[in-house]
Amino acid sequence: MLYGGCVTELLAKAGQRLGMKVEHLLYQSGLHEEPTLPLRSSFDAVLVGFAFRTLVGQSAERLLGFHDADLVYQKNLPYDELLSTIKSLIDQLLSKFQSVFLGKSPVFFLSFIEPPQTSAGLLNARNSGGIYRLSRDINDYMAERLAHIDGAYYLETNDLLRAYGDRDWYDGYEVCYAHSGIHGDTSARSFPAAVMRRVGKVLAVLHQEQPVKLIVTDLDGTLWKGVLAEEDEIIPGDHTEGWPIGYAEALMACKKRGILLAICSKNDEASTRTNFDKVWYGRMRLEDFCSVKINWQPKSKNLFEILKEVNILPENVLFIDDNPLEIAEVIRAFPGMRTLTGDPHVWRMELLYGVPFQTPRMTEESAKKTELIQAKITRDREMAQTDRASYLRDLAMVVDVFPVTHQDDKLYARAFELLNKTNQFNTTGRRWTAEELTRFLGEGGLLYALRASDRLADHGVVGLALLYADRLEQMVLSCRVFGLGLEDALLHRVASMDGATNGVVAKWHETGKNATAKHFLERHFIFEAEAWHLRQLPLFPEHVKLRE
Template sequence: MSGFQRILRRLNLRSRDHRATGPVASPEAPERAAPEEAPPTQAGSGIALQPVALRAGTPRAMNMALLGTCIAEAIATQADSMGHKADHFLMQSRPGDEPPAVAWQSYDCVVVHLTLRQVLWEAASARPDLIHTCALTDEEYGNALAAACAHLRNVVEKIEAAVGGVVPTFYFAFVEPPSTYQGILLNGRRKSLHHMVRTLNDELAALLETRGSSRYIEVNDLLGYHGLAAVSDIYSNHFSHAFFHGEAIRSVMTRVSDALTVLRNESPIKLIVTDLDNTLWKGVLAEFDDIVPHEHTEGWPLGYVEALLEFKRRGGLLAISSKNDHAETVERIRHVYSNRLSVNDFCSLKINWEPKSKNIREILAETNLLPGNVLFVDDNPREIEEVTRAIPELRTLSGDQTEWRNAILFSPHTQVARISSESAARTELIQAKQKRDGLATAMSRDDYLASLEIRTRFDVIASASHPKFARALELVNKTNQFNTTGKRWTHAEMEALFASEGRVVTVNAADRFGDNGLIAVALLRGATIEQAVMSCRVFGMGIETALLCTLFEHVPSGAAGLAALYAETGKNKACASFYPDHGFAADGHGAWVASSPPAWPAWITDASQAAVA
């Protein structure tokens, strides 16, 4: 940093076109000049932790507010070089800093880089950087750690109160120092700076886990991937400075962009359809007289299975489309993978000699998913071509099998913001749907619906503290087909809905095939249904009718009936006639209105004891 730049910093001015507020670094805790940055390269160049194979289009440039000290300023400079717009606001350069007054809603997100050394100064002024934590007594160390965590919580609370949840807020993890600086034979995982920083990261992650719009962003895996010594000054400076630069900043910015993609639910992959031979295992098993399992699964196949099962844990669906004999192939899956992988992990098995495009169309019908939300994995490029000619919206993986694991694990399109109990059980719910569909073909519609023994429960949510709020928000923001407006809601917007006496009405449904969980949501403000969404697995069972009946029970006194909003999105044809089919008429001003509810479906039993919380 030049002498002129230091003078500007003392005067709280900026030598670049970004805004800054707050006091400058105190003489007692000076910040070191930023190291020379590595030459820039293309963002998202396809490193293992940030694969590009499944990306849908070009990531959007971000407009972000970046809170922090001069390290944050360097991050902002690198973000600009990547095509983003980053306004840096000086904060945490000395004790007592307050967040600046900023129009946060004008940004896509707020990015917070908390300075480790400032947290440590607050924790123990006697040893301000706490390098010699090993010299502290157990009591002194415990007190210092508690003070650091308390200060961290205080800073986060200030930022949260200032931003108010109007946009996503991302907090970078602290850079974790090596655990062996005390000596390679001593326990550096307790009462050490390494332990303290890891504990601070755990505290920060846990603190943000309950926040609607704020998230913890891990950076240590990215720094480790690039090589900590190459992208940080942690070895050449001092541990609490923890600056990172060059490729590391570019990767961290890509992670922030990916996090926004996940939160916005942009082009999510909800189903992976996989081939078997040379895909789920090595070789063509039908050609082997004696199958030795580890010879066909060791290496990349096990990595691929790891990724598939993690995708399933997140709430994704798995299916098989393979040209083979069904019974023999199912037995081979059991023989090769034993209890590592089961055919029950797949919601659909299409193992036959039909064209794979035909099989995949049937899987789409069974799961009620759009082709754009499906990934097809096959080692054979001819099969990929056959399928994509018939269903061009599908995304595909082929080529080098060793790259599949990382593409599935780390693509933002295969990730979710939160995992609910319904998400984790999605395969079983689809399997139950298939049983219902099979029953429907053998009976009249009335007999079929009556045989299901459908039971519903309605809950009314009036605050974000309701235990079903997170799942309700997830369903609203992930549903495309039965979604009357397509609007995606932020946590702050939902809080505003509640503040204006709005309510969220949810539906849980069960039948004789199992519990479907929370499957429908309506957002009600006054006498207007602002939005209604429903899971695709319960279309046509009359639950949508029961939902409208219940909404009429919550019409404010004096209102003539209900109004409802509808907007075509290009993906929501499934609910295009939802309101007119239930007696609503267009009012000529873009809404649908009805003065009385439809008839309650006779085959549905309501087990509700709805309570406002």
Template sequence: MTTGLKHDDQAGVSTALSEQAHWQRHNDHRYRAPVDLARSPLQVNRVLIVGSCFAGALNHFCERVFPGAACDHLPYNFVGELPAAPPHPIGEYAFQLVVLPLRSVMPEAMFFNLRHDDLAGFERVLAESELRLMHMLNGSTGYGVAHGLPTLIANFMLPQQNSMGRLLAQNDARNPVWFVGRLNAVIAERAATQANTYVMDLDGIAASIGRRHIQDDIIAMNSHNVFISDWDFPHDQNRLHPPASIMQMHAIKTDEFIMAVWSEAAAMLRTIRQQDGVKLVIIDLDDTLWRGVIAEEGVGNPALIEGWPLGVIEALSMLKRRGILLAIVSRNDEATIRRLWPEVIGDRLPLEEFAAIQINWQPKPTNVAAVLQACNLLARSAVFIDDNPVERAAVQAAHPDIRLLGQDLYYLRRILLWAPELQVAAITEEAGRRTAMIQAQGKREAARALMPREEFLEGLGVVMTRLRITSTDHPRFSRAFELLNKSNQFNTTGQRWSPESMHGFLAGGGRIEAFEVADHFTQYGLVGLALIEGAAIVQYVMSCRVLGLEVEACAMALLAAELVAQYGAARGVMVATEANILCRTLYEKAGFVAMDCHWLAREGMLRPAPAHIRLG
């Protein structure tokens, strides 16, 4: 069968369809959760919804975002206790979504007899509502507390206006908008203090789509707080003038709202799991970080960074605070760029904020390779941004796993800030120092070249401090969990852990032995950890930033010696992956011998810890 199209016509149609799909995914329910950086499907078998009838209505579209997933709803409409167990074994659930009814937290009867001048009365019922909400949160999040199940708590949609009037005070409990905002603050405070618990911003989703298309407070009381429907339409058809359905009178976007809720949940789960996580953003300069070619055009253009460029600059600054590394790859004269940078960018984003800089006339694939090497990262952990499609294609050809942006600069800021692959579940202490650590590593490598290795190591003053983590409440658990799920090259099994599986591992007697490292150049922070279960080292993970310091040898010598002393033998697990070639000899170098599917060490077999590392 022929289509009647010439080759060029077919290519044009294909390009048009591609552009249409590109536009579509940025303007539908995925608007708040860009999918441009996703590389692998999200595996979800079952979801648990806890909450009101409104919450139960969300489950209809769950499978559209999580193909093949089942959804269970447990009604929870007032202060109470959940069943001892959910409908299916807890291990089958990827997460639970808690959506509480505002009507139970602030019932309408609380307000009907209050006078406007009774501010104390409104403050009193606010305190009562906050107490009700805290009790409902205690009951509804029980599975998360008991089993480490990731828990997303939906906040409440704010009323669209102050019901008392737009000219009256906005900042006290008489304003329902302010009142509900205070309740949302209680939810946020609860999520911040409970492990593996996060706020699902239902209010933000409604605002992004447009409250007028979602919320029922144009016809129902403020505390009803659900999306618009015409369930009661049949009851009003015997009137003298039967009304039209509300669904006909307004542009209702309930379906888009529900899909957006599940897209937000998917984005949150990707970040929690660090699935397809990005560690490095590499950016071009001319016509990408600013408009034009400043080496030729100068800095006189008043629109040089106004608008989208300034938005991108701010986004990069935000990424660095999250612990994402920044790098520059640009065809330019480095001296010229360094001279003009203070005038163009200045303190908004100093050059010192970039972990690696390659500004020269070399091919960009070559420079990208140099940046990846300097940052000890694989291409699959990086994003390359360039306005030139030819340059993007060249980099992609040389580094197939790298992700590309720059096709549409108006989408760039939103992707950088909102894509789940560039977000983190917690900002760790190490995140703020990550760029400085990469830069210090460069200085360390330069110093290494000037003297024999043994002398160099002896003079580094390496100090290793050991931490034992036995629960998710440990203050350093967040960083340990981040390292465990982000490391690829020095990871003895490549296993990724979900919060609930880690909760089960620790609750079952497993433990994390973690190591913080420092030397004369920098504080590296928590950069190594071993998962211990009985006599087995089931997984060892280390940041490549300390590769070459023999930190792993010291850790193995300490841990294996203790396990041999306690159990008579130590066992190490090694599973080869595409990326972990760097750690394949870990156990062999420590004195273990290969035994079937694992490595074994007994008394007298282990090698001593390196002498140049001091224990803190």
């Protein structure tokens, strides 16, 4: 479903030519207009294009007393006052769409088309007060606002317009800039068609079931040019300039999104670690990788060790190596693992723009995922050197369990991410849309989150339990904290908080990947009358302290 004026009308036609089922409703972004659900109110997505001209015109009416949509930015109005007025109008329009659509379908709000940066003059391109700066500031504001509204997303299109060519598509060169329109071609190779393909892509990101959680990279011929062990003198620029720095940039972008990085290389470890620092000299560090395996073992064996350390399934891993023979050896050992070889320019584009490498929302846990996994690896090594009970006592684990009641909760985004990315400890494997989870909470469902920290790291939210009355709809636990008894702590708290004790009935669905969750159910539940019934309230682990 598309709401908007002439631009969204062209997008609708382009989508139809691509085979999409698209409906378009004329909407001019006036405050007097009320967005409504059409008769067929079930859509994969809603796409909204606010009219820049209308927003500017309504702002002029407030500030000047008359409707001037096209030239108000040329007047000597205080820029901050004009920008503030437009922001206020955007807030009011967003509120209208929130009340109608959120909880039903994801809603994408199109960016405003930005005029040329030189619209204010060749030597004053970025001056405040120009229409380019106004458009950019409004886009930045809308992106920031939507980042905090669950189920609503900012959809950038200006990069596509630049790629397809402003001169061919943007009508501001012939019409006034404030019109913010495009020309009418809707063929499959057109800019409107590219926007609609992007809509399809972001929907795939929202609904993906097998995102990449770990990227494992080779070194020689992959993270740098050539074989460093064969070089008499290492000149960094000779080995990293060109595609290697582009590949490294893409890896670091994935790390910021919460994807883990690891190294798997056949080499002498001591000299390779030294050469790594020489080549990258701080631009990229070995500490950016959660696991580093540099030896002469088969790469499949090293990958087995890496997967064991990070506790991630092969299906959620991408292995990149310039040698097709190494790729073949790994695929024989891990048929479900994704791989890349060949042209390194393709690697960069895939990592930056491929669906499995995207995330709908950035969370605090995503930003520090590498640090948390490194803490897990340290924890596992320490545990192997002592008896488990003593180690757990010394770990000083502290948790709190609390309800997440609505999408404005500051930890809602992390809870939603954990719910949809967890495979191994997941009692049903169900993937939720934002609309389904909002509806669940609105109809009396409860979502409890477990947050944990110990002497090694603050792990953040690592466990979730969804309850409806006495039914445990789903329970998930991050693979980073397996073996610490946190699943028992979570079950104890949620069962005792609701007074359900042994009346809890758990849902279960076999996914082929969630054997860990099955073992948990078998410890605490008994299968009778086609359902899993809680035997008794589990003890709260002695080594875990409940945060006051």
